Amino acid sequence: MNFKHYNQNQLVLFPCSFEDLIPENHPVRIVNDILEKVNIDPLLKAYSKEGNPSYHPVMMLKVMVFAYMNNIYSSRKIEKALRENINFMWLSNMSIVDHNTVNRFRTHKLEAAFKNIFSQVVLLLAEEGLVSLKQVFVDGTKIEAQAGRYTFVWANAIKTNKEKMLRQLEELWKYAQSVAKEEDKDPEPPEFKEISKEKIRQTAENINAKLKGSGGKTDSDKKAKAKLNYIKKNFEKNLDKYEAQEAILAERNSYSKTDEDATFMRMKDDHMMNGQLKPAYNAQISTENQIIVNYTIHQQTNDINTLERHLENFEKLFGKKRMEELEELTADAGYGSEQNYELLEQNNITPFVKYNTFDKEQNARYQAKHKIFSKENLHYNGEDDFYVCPMGQKMEKTHESTRKTKTGYPQKLSHYQAKNCDGCPIRGVCHSSKENRSIERNHHLEDYKEKIRKLLNSEKGIKKRKQRSVEVEPVFAHLKHCNNFKRFTLKGLKKVELEFGLHALAHNLRKKVA
Structure with a gap:
C-alpha cells in the first residue's frame, strides 16, 4: 500500500x-x-x-x-x-x-479605559467607510444577571413592612391607653404616619410607662409587655435594614441580594412559554450596518427612560462634533415619548421613532372602530381652543394641570368637557362615564405625534421602518444565539458594562472580518 x-x-x-x-x-x-x-x-x-x-x-x-x-x-x-x-x-x-x-x-x-478603546475601533471602522456615525438604529434587550433568582428585595415589601410596624405601634399604644388610669392618659397621642427610630424609642418608653402603671397582672398585659419587648429588640434593627435596602433600591422597584445592581425584569417567553421575573440588566445599543457604535447598560426595566443617557454616552465616546453630526435616529415604539421627542429635537436629530399607537393606526379595522369616537379623532379648533364631540357639541376647556413623569419631566395637560350628554342617542358607544364626557389632551405631545406620523408614512420613513428590523435586531440574535451570550458572567453594573462592551467589540471585528 x-x-x-x-x-x-x-x-x-x-x-x-x-x-x-x-x-x-x-x-x-x-x-x-x-x-x-x-x-x-x-x-x-x-x-x-x-x-x-x-x-x-x-x-x-x-x-x-x-x-x-x-x-x-x-x-x-x-x-x-x-x-x-x-x-x-x-x-x-x-x-x-x-x-x-x-x-x-x-x-x-x-x-x-475600555470605552475609549471601543470608540477608537469604531472610528477606525468609520475611516474605512463601514459606518458614518450620522444615522443610528436604537434598541434594547434584557440579559440575565449572574445572580440568584430567589434572592430578591422588593420596594413594595419594604413599604408594607414599615406600615405593619406602624400599625403594631399604634395598636399597642391604644391598648396601653385603655389599661392606664384615667389621669395618666395622654390627651395628644402621637401621630402614626411615618416611622423613625426616634418615634419607635419614644413610643416604646411611653407604652412601657403606662403598662407599668397598670400592674401587668392580666394575661393581656403580659402579652402586651412581650410585644413591647419584641418592638424594643427588633424594630430599630429592622428599620436600619429597610433604610439600607431603600438606599440600594434608589428609584428601582427591586434588586437581587447576590448582585445588588441587578433589577428583576420580566424576560421574554422561552421555548416552554413561561416568561419569568429574573435578575437582569437592560442593554441598549445603537447600530449602523449591523455594527455596534454605542452601548449602555441600564437598571430600568423599560426602554423609554434610557434614551437620554444613551445619547450622552454617544457624545462621551465620539465628542461633541460627532454628536452634532448625528442626523437620524430610528427606534421602535418603546422610545416614543414627549420627553424623547423633545430631546431629539433639541439635538437636531430627525426622529424615526414610533409612538405607542402608531402601529394600531395603520390597521384598517382599528381605524374603522375608533375613527368616530376616539379622542384622537375629535375635531379640534385651535383658534378658540375647544373640541367638538361626535354629535357636534362643543367641548370647552375646563382647566389645565401639570403631571410629572418618573424622571421628573413635566407634562402640561388641558382638560375639556361637554356641557350636556343627557339624552344623547350615541352616549353608550361614545363614552361610559356617568358624567358628561371629558377628555385630557397633551397638545405638545400631539404636535410631536402629527410630525412623527407624517415622517414615518413618508417614503423615507417606510424605508427606515423596514430597515430597523433587519438592522439592530439581528445583532442581538448574533450575540444571544450565535455567541451564546444569554447571561452575564460578571457582577455589578460597571463590570457588566465592560463585559457587554467586550462582546460588542468582538461583534464589530467579526463584522469587519466578514
Whole structure:
C-alpha cells in the first residue's frame, strides 16, 4: 500500500514558523492589525511602575478580544487556549498567562479605559467607510444577571413592612391607653404616619410607662409587655435594614441580594412559554450596518427612560462634533415619548421613532372602530381652543394641570368637557362615564405625534421602518444565539458594562472580518 511519509521523530533543518501556519486572511491577523493602531495611553494609567514587570497590555487586549470573538469567555479557557491554540500562541508570542492574571486584566485594568478603546475601533471602522456615525438604529434587550433568582428585595415589601410596624405601634399604644388610669392618659397621642427610630424609642418608653402603671397582672398585659419587648429588640434593627435596602433600591422597584445592581425584569417567553421575573440588566445599543457604535447598560426595566443617557454616552465616546453630526435616529415604539421627542429635537436629530399607537393606526379595522369616537379623532379648533364631540357639541376647556413623569419631566395637560350628554342617542358607544364626557389632551405631545406620523408614512420613513428590523435586531440574535451570550458572567453594573462592551467589540471585528 502507498502512504505519505509519517515519522514523528523526523528532525527538520528549520523549525516551523507561526507566520507560515496562519493564513494571511485569518481573523486573528485582522484583530492584531486593528488593535495595533489603538492608542493605549488610557489603559497604561491602570498600571504601576513599581513591582514585577506586567504582561504587555496590548498583548492582553488582543488575547481578550480574540477570545470573545471565538466565544471563549472563561479565564481558565483563555489560559488553556494560550497553551494549545496556535492563533493565541501567535498573538501572545508564546507568553503563557495564568487565568488569575487574565481575570485581573479584565476586571481591573481594562475597566476604566475600555470605552475609549471601543470608540477608537469604531472610528477606525468609520475611516474605512463601514459606518458614518450620522444615522443610528436604537434598541434594547434584557440579559440575565449572574445572580440568584430567589434572592430578591422588593420596594413594595419594604413599604408594607414599615406600615405593619406602624400599625403594631399604634395598636399597642391604644391598648396601653385603655389599661392606664384615667389621669395618666395622654390627651395628644402621637401621630402614626411615618416611622423613625426616634418615634419607635419614644413610643416604646411611653407604652412601657403606662403598662407599668397598670400592674401587668392580666394575661393581656403580659402579652402586651412581650410585644413591647419584641418592638424594643427588633424594630430599630429592622428599620436600619429597610433604610439600607431603600438606599440600594434608589428609584428601582427591586434588586437581587447576590448582585445588588441587578433589577428583576420580566424576560421574554422561552421555548416552554413561561416568561419569568429574573435578575437582569437592560442593554441598549445603537447600530449602523449591523455594527455596534454605542452601548449602555441600564437598571430600568423599560426602554423609554434610557434614551437620554444613551445619547450622552454617544457624545462621551465620539465628542461633541460627532454628536452634532448625528442626523437620524430610528427606534421602535418603546422610545416614543414627549420627553424623547423633545430631546431629539433639541439635538437636531430627525426622529424615526414610533409612538405607542402608531402601529394600531395603520390597521384598517382599528381605524374603522375608533375613527368616530376616539379622542384622537375629535375635531379640534385651535383658534378658540375647544373640541367638538361626535354629535357636534362643543367641548370647552375646563382647566389645565401639570403631571410629572418618573424622571421628573413635566407634562402640561388641558382638560375639556361637554356641557350636556343627557339624552344623547350615541352616549353608550361614545363614552361610559356617568358624567358628561371629558377628555385630557397633551397638545405638545400631539404636535410631536402629527410630525412623527407624517415622517414615518413618508417614503423615507417606510424605508427606515423596514430597515430597523433587519438592522439592530439581528445583532442581538448574533450575540444571544450565535455567541451564546444569554447571561452575564460578571457582577455589578460597571463590570457588566465592560463585559457587554467586550462582546460588542468582538461583534464589530467579526463584522469587519466578514
